Amino acid sequence: MKIILFLIFIISLANANTLKVNILYLEQKIQTPPVLSNVIEAPSDLGIKGAQLSVKDSNRSSKFLNQNFNLISKISYDKKELIDTFEKFINENNSYVVLNVEDDLFRTLLKNPLSKKALLVNASSQTSSLRRNYCEDNLIHTIASNAMLYDGLVQFLVKRNFKKILLVSGQDPKDILIKEDMKHSIKKFGAKIIEEKVWDNKSDIRRKAGAEFPSFTQADNYDVILLADYYGDFGEFMYFNSWLPRPVAGTQGLTPVTWHKVIEQWGAAQMQKRFEKFASRWMESKDFSNWIAIRTIISSINQTKTDNVDKNIAFIRSKDFEIGAYMGRKVSFRDFNGQMRMPISLVQPRALISTSPQVGFLHPVTDLDTLGVAPYEMKCKK
Template sequence: MTVHCSSTLLRAINFVCLKSAVASLGGVKHGLMKTLLLSTFALLTLSTYTYAQEIRSDIDTISILHIQLLQPSTPGTPSYLKRPANNSVAGATIAIEDANITGKFLGYQLSMQSLSAPTITEIKTQLNEPNYHNANAILLDAPSSDFQAAISVLQQHLPEAVIFNVANSDDALRTLSCGIPLVHSIPSYQMKADALAQWFRVKRIKEILALHGKHHNDMAFLSAFKQSAKKFKLELVDVKQWSDSFDLRRAAFSEIPQFTRTKTRYDAVFTADFDAQFAYALPFNTYYQVPVVGDAGLKSLGWHATHEQWGARQLQNRFTETFNRPMNEVDFAAYLSVISIATAIQQMTSEARASNTKASQSLPHTLLSDGFTVAAYRGRPLSIRPSTKQIRQPITLAHEDALVTHAPLEGFLHQIDELDTLGNINTTCAKHNN
């Protein structure tokens, strides 16, 4: 009988080794050996407890504040397509659990508080409460209409905190990061549109019909796709806005073919439909039977439940078991934000402690420094684009039942980073344009 444990100093022995020792006791027959194992186990437990006590006496607590501006549900959206109530906060919760496993032995601990309200005024009132004053990082889930106001309020109340945009893909927000520690962990619409355009080029699909709804995000996604079409030499044969308000679940078969009828034949349909008003009825129901992409059919996302490579399966499984639903891209953006915070602490802890500086005080500098990377189940290190403070990341192309591929696709190259073939790399901040 052999117990396999780390050969490093007893102080670094973790609880996995202790569990192995405990499990091995069940098969021990000789009393002397059992006594020796029990004694060893007691020493290991005492050593680990003593080490943990030493860590806790010098632990650095990083406080994270999750803020969500509640958005009313849009009439006509099918119930099965509505956004979950715990959107983003669920991903952050899983990430904190993961980060604190390592933090226990490296001398840091992450904690999270959450507040939500339908208006900026209510958020501002809640921020006056003392228990929110020590937040080192903020996860912000806010619509474009309230985003700048939310940033202003947060800068006023928590000027030292790093802010992560975990839910808004609007490219216009990527120009707000001049002088502000604002990081975008959710992919931008331009990144998503470029991923779809790369797929079109690989599949030699050129003529596209573009459909969009009335929501601000629909217009933002459409604008990004128009730029991608120009960049990758695609042709938009027509652009149409969905304006009907009836229940498509009863009329889709007759209405959608007429809506998608055009004078010029198209090879695919791009759709921008943030509120799920019509796009879900497009696949297999368009006038010409062609692929549907965007907010229905083949979707371009920061994360999808079908992604299982590079260890992602175990994250997917834990999330589903905990929250009884699949992990979506907003959940993953929040997860990525928290893991980025933890990674920054790990990369700078020794230097910070050598100068008797608390990790929380050095967090913004380390997180936004050159060379910072984070591992997050994406098959490559992720970094922050200095010009827009957008986290570079692959875009998952997937439909409801399966993963298709990850962009950037093979053959699309960039002189600095292949991930920079996705999205805008320039900003209005002249200092950071590259």
């Protein structure tokens, strides 16, 4: 009996000394516009499963450091509900928030005075202006920006001599943002836009692609069709329906991604299996960006042995911080805008074609910094 009481005392003492940290997962659901093609819908639990697995994985090892992490999630269509949850979380002396919200709510939260008390991790928005216009120390990004994605893609196209480009975009605001980043990448790496076209046809393209696209894609000789079609409204039907027999890349065809099922090297196969067992589906880019967001927070606290947000922000953004990400090299954060440096995978649905940065594209710091927003492009100063 005395031994049992002694063990209970020891366990209670250990629990009393355990550093317990709450992390808020905030996700904004949106009503996506109807599309004209038979697009496979994204999983309803996209993102949250990556965060949940990361906490589960991390707590196994963190218990030996007397640390425990708790994921609090709020998923809603209601902006006010999400803002109220954010404010309540911070007011209860918590400091770590992973954001999966639309850009307007993202900016609203960033302007909230309470945000200064937290580390904000953008794990969802790929909008490049969020990296170019904001340089707050307490903001980091664990998903690749569109600038990074299309720099990676255009590097590959240039290296393979697909330099003459027919650029086709939709009319959705997200299409337009992607198109602008594509044009920037094309200019940056010395490719050439032969012609730029906008698909503004609202008819059901499933039945008319063979008739509509050959005439629509008539242009001077081009090497590749580059598509900016975020919601998949028409791009899937461009394959084999163009005027010239040319490959398709961009949002459809050869696609640049943060993560994909076909990535298997560098321990990724084990990561893929673990996620599939946990979530009963494949791991996608948004799952991975949330997984690495949580891992970043927890790895920092493991190292600093404190939940003090200022100390952990300083460590995460320092040259000493690195984290393994199943990408073949350590990833870290850019000090000027908080973007995670990472390689970009170029995939088609069933194969990994290449990984950027491509060999031969050089940078004085690291070739990973050939991808995305550069320091001289920043619109804010630290």
